[in-house]
Amino acid sequence: MNALTDYVDDGLIASALRGWLPRISTLGVLLALLPLTFSFVASEVSLSSVIGSLVLFFVVATCARPGTTPVSWLTPPIIRIAEYGTVLGSVAAFQPAAFPPAFAFLGVLAFHHYDTVYRLRHLAVPPPRWLRFSLGGWELRMALVVFLTVTGNALPWLWGIAGWIGLLSVGESVNCWRSAAAVPMRDLLDVGGD
Numbered sequence: 001m002n003a004l005t006d007y008v009d010d011g012l013i014a015s016a017l018r019g020w021l022p023r024i025s026t027l028g029v030l031l032a033l034l035p036l037t038f039s040f041v042a043s044e045v046s047l048s049s050v051i052g053s054l055v056l057f058f059v060v061a062t063c064a065r066p067g068t069t070p071v072s073w074l075t076p077p078i079i080r081i082a083e084y085g086t087v088l089g090s091v092a093a094f095q096p097a098a099f100p101p102a103f104a105f106l107g108v109l110a111f112h113h114y115d116t117v118y119r120l121r122h123l124a125v126p127p128p129r130w131l132r133f134s135l136g137g138w139e140l141r142m143a144l145v146v147f148l149t150v151t152g153n154a155l156p157w158l159w160g161i162a163g164w165i166g167l168l169s170v171g172e173s174v175n176c177w178r179s180a181a182a183v184p185m186r187d188l189l190d191v192g193g194d
Helices: 003-008 012-018 026-041 047-063 072-094 096-122 129-134 137-151 154-181 185-189
Strands: none
Touching: 003 072, 003 096, 012 047, 012 137, 026 047, 026 072, 047 072, 047 137, 072 096, 072 137, 072 154, 096 137, 096 154, 129 154, 137 154
């Protein structure tokens, strides 16, 4: 597994399906982002167009294989744009009162994604699989936010989910970096070999 796969932040569903579906290029993922974007910025947002474009994006993004082409580094940022945009678009379209917990949700997700990048860069240690699966992965989080906003339950539930993600990701991150602090920095950076 390469670092780009860790940056994608697949959950259990995408991880299970990835080996069974055909490969699709990064360009395909970028093109699948367009209908999702248009479904939220249309003058009249319809639930059927949001769900249809979300399913299309799920399938195409799950088929992407990060690290197999020179431009596959774009796959994780495209998925982040889709995930964060879906949170904001769903709240704006279906339950505008839920913006405060939506921003809390995005804040803890940004922390998790930032931590993934820096722990891979400085410690060469990816987040554990149990953490990725406990946080749902991008695919489950996107579907859950759409479901909660459409049903009008985003206001209480997004606070709880943001707390869950924050508790797990910050707690695990602190534990990982504290463990790394016990190792001399020279060993972590692998400089000045003998």
